[in-house]
Structures are given as structure tokens and as C-alpha cells.
């Protein structure tokens with residue numbers, strides 16, 4: 115059977131001219147099988163399918179470089195508004211362990227399905243998942259038609275607190291090595307599965323929980339396998355101070371000196387830096403990152419929610435750091451990630467002309483593609499994969515439309531995402547995902563999973579507190595009397 119050709123005729127297309135995104139008015143994008151073969155004003159060849167996108171906007175799908183699908187939906191309604199000043203507002207040491215230990219495996223699976231639905235509804239076509247259920251995630255990626263980079267996490271130790279004041283570490287080097295070997299085997303067996311939809315990457319969990327030896331093994335494996343690396347780093351003041359105490363260096367300087375950093379490395383967060391105001395520690399970590407050619411997965415919302423912000427999107431970009439965007443927590447919406455990255459970037463620099471709509475849209479598309487070494491993603495150009503989003507252009511949020519990128523970054527809502535195509539396959543049509551037609555059923559299942567988790571919170575909390583004690587209701591319950 116010949117490969118089928120589809121032509122989308124749209125009022126607005128964000129096309130790629132070989133160097134950068136461009137705004138094409140009244141044009142066509144044509145793909146054959148999983149690959150874009152043409153974008154321009156017109157197309158002369160024969161086509162099998164015609165998509166009329168009059169009044170609509172066609173963009174490349176977003177690449178979410180930092181995500182925990184198996185957990186994030188259950189962050190909602192629990193982790194907001196509470197963080198301890200002892201941990202410099204970070205939720206990593208008290209809130210995260212409490213909720214993670216309370217979540218069961220059925221909930222992990224359900225969260226993966228819920229997340230994929232959420233991601234497609236917000237225009238994301240590719241994500242880098244770090245989570246506990248990689249085989250299930252790969253299966254679901256195939257079912258949803260979602261492009262998933264999966265990084266089975268491993269580490270030599272874990273943090274904990276037993277007093278709510280200090281962070282302690284429990285080390286098990288052998289367990290870390292075994293988990294690393296399982297991750298390598300899993301990636302070797304699954305990289306490129308399901309027609310290339312599933313890819314692997316190495317994910318040493320956090321800078322403060324991985325030994326030098328484990329990171330060196332990671333570097334060797336990445337060189338040998340040609341897969342990207344992502345590690346959480348510079349994500350809390352407590353972590354920064356721990357690395358200074360251990361090594362007399364910032365987390366990013368230490369990663370450079372153990373030989374991990376390089377163009378294939380994505381640093382999850384990279385907010386607490388030498389040379390920044392959060393750490394108040396001399397040095398220039400932005401220059402270290404730029405020199406190493408590494409990427410930052412910037413997830414603005416998970417930090418902004420606790421009063422923490424990157425300093426600053428504009429400064430990183432100007433220094434030459436490859437900026438990408440992630441969601442990390444709920445909601446898993448790259449529309450919101452772009453909006454927060456832009457607005458917070460302006461606030462931090464006290465300047466309007468930085469962290470522009472173009473900057474954050476580039477980070478959400480081309481930046482993400484560069485971070486994973488893919489010049490065939492994040493763009494609408496001949497030879498690129500057909501990962502496309504068709505947006506409503508005539509809606510409350512998108513009208514009037516003069517600059518589609520400003521509208522998408524500053525005004526669009528998830529409901530403006532109408533149709534999503536991944537690898538040449540329509541995976542969401544007019545707001546409906548054929549493999550999951552009933553979001554309400556998923557929502558009810560998530561509610562039940564949440565109820566189980568909230569009841570189990572004392573089991574995961576060091577002080578065995580109830581959910582309502584750790585995270586009080588916004589308004590006290592009332593029996594109506």
C-alpha cells in the first residue's frame with residue numbers, strides 16, 4: 115500500500131525556514147506517512163486527505179522536557195500553599211516523600227493515562243518522562259500515539275528528614291548500580307520501540323543522591339549508547355548547601371568536574387546557582403552551563419508556586435544556555451509553562467523585552483528538540499516528523515489574531531487545542547482522543563486514587579501527620595449548622 119499524503123490548508127502556520135520559526139499566512143503543510151514533505155503557500159502534488167483549517171493556527175507540537183507522568187496528577191489539591199522555610203520553601207523533603215509513599219501502583223498506572231490525555235489536550239506531542247512504571251508508560255504511549263522519551267531513574271542514595279528541620283541521606287551504592295544496570299538494559303531493549311514513538315534516556319535522579327562513580331558510569335553509557343541524560347540539579351537551597359559542604363563546590367561546578375556535563379545533558383531546574391541570589395555563593399554557574407553546552411529543563415510553575423524563580427530566563431538565554439520547558443508538576447500544560455516562563459522572566463529582570471513569546475515558544479519546540487539531539491522535531495519543515503497541533507483561531511481567547519505566537523503564549527487556553535497529530539497520526543480530533551473518549555471516567559478513577567493516597571499520607575510522613583494537618587483545607591470544613 116502506498117504511503118498516504120495529507121494536506122492541511124490553514125490560515126496561520128508557524129513554519130520553519132531552515133534556521134528559525136516563521137509566520138506563514140494562508141499556507142499549506144503536507145505530510146506523507148510520519149514525515150512532513152512540504153510547507154509553503156501552495157502544493158502542486160496529489161494528496162489523499164485534505165484538512166481544512168480555515169481560521170485556525172498550525173504549530174509544531176510541544177516538547178515537554180521534564181515530567182513525572184506517574185505522579186503529577188496527584189500533586190493537585192494537596193501540595194499547594196504549603197512548604198517549609200527550614201527547607202527554603204522546597205517541597206522535596208517533606209511534602210514529596212509523604213505523598214509519594216502514600217501512592218499505590220494502580221494510581222501510578224492511572225496517572226500515566228491521565229497525564230497523556232492532559233498532555234495531548236494542551237498541545238504536547240513529546241515528553242521526557244522520569245517515573246517508576248516505564249514499561250506501562252511505553253505501552254500507553256503506543257496506545258495514545260504519544261512520543262515518549264522514558265528515563266528509568268536510578269540513584270546511589272535518597273534523602274529524608276526525621277525532624278522536619280534537616281535533610282539527611284541514606285546511601286546504598288550497590289542498589290544504585292543495580293538500578294543503573296536495569297535502566298541501561300531497559301533502554302537498550304526499548305529505544306526506538308513502537309515505530310520510534312518510544313525512546314530512552316539516562317536519568318540519574320538527583321545531583322545530591324548520585325555518587326561520582328555512578329555519574330561516571332552514566333557518562334560512559336551515554337557516550338556508548340548515544341542517548342541523552344537528564345539529572346535534577348540546583349533545585350533547592352538545601353541541596354546546594356549540601357554540595358558545598360561535601361565538595362566545596364556548587365552542584366553545577368561539581369557536575370562539570372566529575373565529567374558529566376555536555377551537550378547531551380539536560381539539567382532539571384538549575385535554579386539555585388553560584389552567582390545567583392538564592393545561594394548567595396560566589397561564582398558563575400550560568401557560564402559553566404553555557405560553556406558545557408548543556409540544556410536546562412525550566413519548569414517555572416513548580417517553583418513559582420512556592421515563591422521561587424529562575425534568575426533569569428533572559429540571562430540564561432543571552433549566555434547561550436539551551437533553554438527548554440517542562441511542567442514537572444500539575445497542571446501538565448506547556449501553554450501555562452510558556453506563559454509563566456515569559457511573565458516571571460520579565461518580573462525577575464524588571465524588563466518587558468526579555469523572555470518574549472518567541473523566546474518561550476522556541477524553548478517549548480526547538481530548544482527541547484536540540485536537548486534530545488533531534489533536528490526532526492519541534493518544527494514544521496520538510497523532513498521533520500509530523501507532530502502538529504491545530505489551534506482554534508476564532509475563539510474567546512484567540513481573537514483577535516494578529517500574532518499567533520503572542521496569542522498562544524499569553525492568551526490561549528487548553529480548549530483552543532483542537533487537533534493533535536503525532537508521527538503523522540491524528541491522535542486527538544476536535545478535542546476528542548479516540549483511545550480515551552471518556553475523560554469523566556478517568557477523572558472519577560483519579561478521584562478514587564486520590565482518596566486512597568490522602569488516607570495514606572501518615573504512612574509516608576516522618577511525623578505521621580494526616581493529610582489535613584500537612585496540607586490544611588483552604589477553607590475549614592463546615593457542616594452547615
Ligand SMILES: [Zn+2]
Pocket residue numbers: 180181182346382442
Ligand atoms: Zn522533576
